[in-house]
Amino acid sequence: MTGILGIVLIIPIIAYLVFAEFISRREERRYRTDIISDLPTLSSSTPSSSESTQSSQTTASNPNNLSWKGWRDMVVDAIQDESPDCRSFSLRPADGELMPRFKGGQSISVRCKPSEEADSPKPVVRCYSLSSGPGEPRYRITVKRVPDGRMSRQLHDTIQAGDVIQIQSPRGHFHINPDYPERPLHLIAAGIGITPMLSMLLQSLEETPNREVHLYYQLRDQTNAPFLKPLRYLGNTLAQTGKFQLHVWFSRPIEDADSLTDSALDRITTGRISAAQIIERTGSGEGDYRICGPSVFMELMATELIQHGIDEASVQYESFGGKAKGPGAIAVKNSGASETDELKITFTQSSCHTTWNDPSVSLLDVADDAGVNVDASCRAGQCGACVHRLIKGNVRYDEQPECDFEDGEVVMCVARPETDVEIKA
Numbered sequence: 001m002t003g004i005l006g007i008v009l010i011i012p013i014i015a016y017l018v019f020a021e022f023i024s025r026r027e028e029r030r031y032r033t034d035i036i037s038d039l040p041t042l043s044s045s046t047p048s049s050s051e052s053t054q055s056s057q058t059t060a061s062n063p064n065n066l067s068w069k070g071w072r073d074m075v076v077d078a079i080q081d082e083s084p085d086c087r088s089f090s091l092r093p094a095d096g097e098l099m100p101r102f103k104g105g106q107s108i109s110v111r112c113k114p115s116e117e118a119d120s121p122k123p124v125v126r127c128y129s130l131s132s133g134p135g136e137p138r139y140r141i142t143v144k145r146v147p148d149g150r151m152s153r154q155l156h157d158t159i160q161a162g163d164v165i166q167i168q169s170p171r172g173h174f175h176i177n178p179d180y181p182e183r184p185l186h187l188i189a190a191g192i193g194i195t196p197m198l199s200m201l202l203q204s205l206e207e208t209p210n211r212e213v214h215l216y217y218q219l220r221d222q223t224n225a226p227f228l229k230p231l232r233y234l235g236n237t238l239a240q241t242g243k244f245q246l247h248v249w250f251s252r253p254i255e256d257a258d259s260l261t262d263s264a265l266d267r268i269t270t271g272r273i274s275a276a277q278i279i280e281r282t283g284s285g286e287g288d289y290r291i292c293g294p295s296v297f298m299e300l301m302a303t304e305l306i307q308h309g310i311d312e313a314s315v316q317y318e319s320f321g322g323k324a325k326g327p328g329a330i331a332v333k334n335s336g337a338s339e340t341d342e343l344k345i346t347f348t349q350s351s352c353h354t355t356w357n358d359p360s361v362s363l364l365d366v367a368d369d370a371g372v373n374v375d376a377s378c379r380a381g382q383c384g385a386c387v388h389r390l391i392k393g394n395v396r397y398d399e400q401p402e403c404d405f406e407d408g409e410v411v412m413c414v415a416r417p418e419t420d421v422e423i424k425a
């Protein structure tokens with residue numbers, strides 16, 4: 001009898017506690033979501049007025065069955081300058097259908113028709129990290145204008161709101177793991193390397209609001225500083241929670257110190273970020289580390305962190321745009337062999353004959369070294385920019401490329417020859 005009475009009394013108490021926990025988590029999440037959506041440039045740019053009557057919800061919570069194969073038309077919904085040479089483009093699907101929710105840190109391949117003055121009729125393809133949060137209604141990329149960059153010049157100089165560009169479904173293994181929210185998350189960015197970090201930060205705030213997140217941001221100065229203003233606002237606003245901290249380094253002396261008079265001031269340092277400083281600030285150094293920026297910066301940071309005792313498996317860095325390889329890198333894995341038989345490589349369109357015998361070298365590297373002009377962007381088998389026809393021979397991939405390609409084609413950036421090969425390039 002006593003037992004039954006106990007059960008009768010305890011059930012409502014447990015129900016109340018569960019409900020109270022649910023309400024408290026929901027309120028906290030709403031609080032953070034409201035803060036994020038209040039930031040004019042941290043969340044996706046406001047849709048253009050011509051679209052204001054359309055549904056604003058274009059991403060879906062189920063990521064699995066909405067990803068698509070091949071290219072999809074996207075309308076450039078809004079354009080926003082983030083710094084003198086960095087510009088954001090918000091994208092919505094031209095077909096009006098939903099887009100998959102992605103993982104913060106993933107990227108998309110972007111294809112534009114060649115501009116009028118382009119010297120080649122081939123469309124340009126480049127891979128860009130998404131800078132929006134996975135839960136936002138628009139995809140957003142933020143592109144730095146590079147003087148000799150065909151795609152970045154085209155996007156900055158010719159693309160207007162309302163234009164259509166094409167993208168592939170978000171991909172990539174460079175993202176956070178939300179399954180361990182008790183582990184602090186350390187995001188380390190230099191310059192435009194902020195874009196995947198921003199996406200990871202937004203995902204973390206949305207999905208695991210109690211996770212401790214540190215963003216370490218290396219910049220030249222406060223002028224060339226994409227997203228710095230809203231990030232500092234966010235850092236100050238969430239300072240009371242102790243869950244998000246922004247740490248900024250300016251490599252040039254701070255000119256207008258009076259403009260940095262809020263509570264984030266003590267987190268702005270002149271000089272260069274180092275692993276020792278990061279670990280000193282966080283105490284134990286425990287947690288997951290993600291790094292994005294120039295190759296030299298990433299390799300140095302990853303190496304330093306590991307030298308300071310951080311577990312190699314906890315350190316990952318983005319390897320786009322270069323041949324970055326190293327501890328924890330998501331670059332192409334070396335097969336382990338240091339040398340192999342010499343194989344003949346022929347690039348038929350360039351009438352170039354060369355050889356290969358180093359398993360760490362991809363066919364794209366061979367083309368680069370031989371002066372054969374091959375388009376490339378991600379160098380990680382994701383964007384499809386380097387896909388060419390394989391006329392003769394066999395290749396292998398240490399990891400299957402994620403981009404779309406057909407039988408008889410080769411994804412050069414991640415391919416190694418198994419026989420003599422001929423490539424139409």
Ligand code: FES
Pocket residue numbers: 127375376377378379380381382383384385386387403411412413414
């Ligand atoms: S450069 Fe992107 S797939 Fe090869």
